[in-house]
Each structure stands twice: as C-alpha cells, then as structure tokens.
Amino acid sequence: MIKTKNIILLTLVLFLTACSNAASTNIILQKKTEENLLLAQLNTPYTIVEEVQYEFLANQSRIEIAATSGYSGYSWLLSQVKSGSPQKIATTYRVTYDSFGNVLSKVEVPGTKTVVKATPIVFQYGSTVKKGAYFYARSISRYGFDCRGCGVDKDGSSGTASGIRLRGVSVRQSDGTWKDGLTYDGYYLVASDKAFPLCTILEISNHKFSGSGIEYNVPFRVLVVDRGGYITTNKLDLFIGYSSNVNTIKSVSSAGTKVTVVGSLDWTRNSLNQRICK
Numbered sequence: 615m616i617k618t619k620n621i622i623l624l625t626l627v628l629f630l631t632a633c634s635n636a637a638s639t640n641i642i643l644q645k646k647t648e649e650n651l652l653l654a655q656l657n658t659p660y661t662i663v664e665e666v667q668y669e670f671l672a673n674q675s676r677i678e679i680a681a682t683s684g685y686s687g688y689s690w691l692l693s694q695v696k697s698g699s700p701q702k703i704a705t706t707y708r709v710t711y712d713s714f715g716n717v718l719s720k721v722e723v724p725g726t727k728t729v730v731k732a733t734p735i736v737f738q739y740g741s742t743v744k745k746g747a748y749f750y751a752r753s754i755s756r757y758g759f760d761c762r763g764c765g766v767d768k769d770g771s772s773g774t775a776s777g778i779r780l781r782g783v784s785v786r787q788s789d790g791t792w793k794d795g796l797t798y799d800g801y802y803l804v805a806s807d808k809a810f811p812l813c814t815i816l817e818i819s820n821h822k823f824s825g826s827g828i829e830y831n832v833p834f835r836v837l838v839v840d841r842g843g844y845i846t847t848n849k850l851d852l853f854i855g856y857s858s859n860v861n862t863i864k865s866v867s868s869a870g871t872k873v874t875v876v877g878s879l880d881w882t883r884n885s886l887n888q889r890i891c892k
C-alpha cells in the first residue's frame with residue numbers, strides 16, 4: 615500500500631514538472647518570436663516615396679453664375695453645381711519613412727513647385743428645392759391673420775394651409791399651447807409658392823426688415839406654413855399679426871433679399887390631433 619502511494623506521488627511530481635517545463639518553453643518561444651518580428655521590422659529597408667503637398671494662397675475662390683441649361687427645377691431657384699478651389703502652390707517632396715511609418719526626412723524635389731490656378735464656385739439657375747438652394751426675392755409682402763380671405767373663426771383665430779392657427783398677438787405652437795408673439799417654435803412664418811413643401815425652413819438674409827425680434831440685415835429663419843393667390847415663384851408673404859399693423863415688422867425694401875433653403879420639418883399631428891410642423 616505504501617509502495618503504491620509512493621508511485622502515485624512520483625507520477626504526480628513528474629506530471630507537474632512536465633507542465634512547468636512546457637509552460638516555460640512556450641514563454642521562451644513566444645519571446646523569441648516577438649524578438650524575431652522586431653528584428654525583421656528593424657531590418658526592413660526604409661520606404662522612400664514622392665508626395666505632392668499643397669499650400670493654399672487664398673481662403674476662397676470666386677463665385678460664378680452659370681447659364682441655365684436643361685434644368686429640371688425652377689428657373690428662379692439657384693444651387694451649387696461646382697465646388698471650386700482656391701489658388702494653391704503644389705510642391706513635390708521626397709519623403710523617407712521607417713518600417714513603423716515614421717517620417718525620417720522630407721526633402722523638396724527641385725523644380726517641382728507649381729502654382730495651381732483657382733477654379734470658381736459655380737451656381738446655376740433651374741434648381742430643385744433642396745438644402746442650400748436659394749433665390750433672390752422679387753418681393754416679400756406682409757400679411758395678418760385677419761387678411762381678406764383668411765377666415766377668422768369665432769375663437770378669434772384663423773387657419774393656414776399647414777393647419778397652424780394664428781391670432782393677432784399669438785401663434786399656436788406644436789404642443790397645442792398659444793404663445794404671445796409672431797413665432798412658431800422659434801420660427802417666423804411665411805406663405806410661399808407651392809414649390810416649397812409646407813414646413814420648409816428658409817433663411818432670410820441681406821434684408822431690410824426690423825421689429826418683433828428681427829434686426830436689420832441680421833439673418834432670421836422662417837417656416838413655410840401657408841399659401842397665397844399672389845404668392846408665386848420668388849415671392850414670400852411674412853406674417854405680422856394684424857394686417858393693419860404693418861409696423862409690427864417694418865420694411866424699407868424687400869426686392870433682392872436672399873432666401874436660402876436650410877432644412878425642413880415633418881408635417882404631422884400632435885397628441886391633440888392638431889396639424890403641426892415638427
């Protein structure tokens with residue numbers, strides 16, 4: 615019995631010793647492999663390539679308006695068709711990299727420095743309605759909730775083509791509450807041509823409007839919520855509360871004002887089943 619126990623103990627010791635030796639061997643082999651890989655990388659020849667690098671001489675290239683041809687949108691609406699590039703100097707360098715991708719040297723190749731002429735940013739008439747498209751307004755008129763044909767209800771409010779309700783001194787917001795002022799969720803309101811879907815967001819710039827939070831020549835954003843029989847093509851109609859109070863938002867002149875498409879909201883319904891832009 616004692617002999618048997620000794621044999622078992624001896625076998626266990628030999629087994630553990632073998633495992634320990636195998637583990638040590640694996641560690642040694644792994645370290646050797648890592649060293650070999652490192653040596654292979656260090657012994658790899660350096661890579662030398664020629665690269666063209668640019669130095670820009672101007673912040674922006676000029677803007678051109680191209681002749682309209684074969685447009686699929688609206689003759690009065692512009693959009694960018696070429697991005698353009700500012701003037702720049704192109705220089706070829708001979709760059710040396712080590713095996714780890716680090717730059718060891720960078721030398722200019724003689725006689726390779728050239729000036730690349732600027733190309734213009736090109737806009738063209740005939741654009742579809744999309745972000746960045748713009749037009750110059752023929753006019754931006756002003757209207758009130760009590761305009762002829764607006765149809766004021768018994769509660770003292772009138773509707774719009776979008777379903778958003780208006781009063782002389784307040785606007786019903788997307789959550790169904792009424793808020794004093796002329797804005798809806800922060801946007802001023804306009805009627806536009808049917809080219810612009812309801813709930814389109816437009817930015818009005820280089821303008822001469824002022825009042826009710828609008829500052830002269832400071833861009834402001836409006837939301838398309840209505841239509842109008844005379845509001846076609848590049849015309850807009852800006853909501854001012856009461857039709858009679860034209861000085862709520864004053865205007866010196868609106869012809870030539872730039873109007874840009876900047877986005878859109880969804881034409882949907884709120885939890886009260888009211889039509890909204892959200």
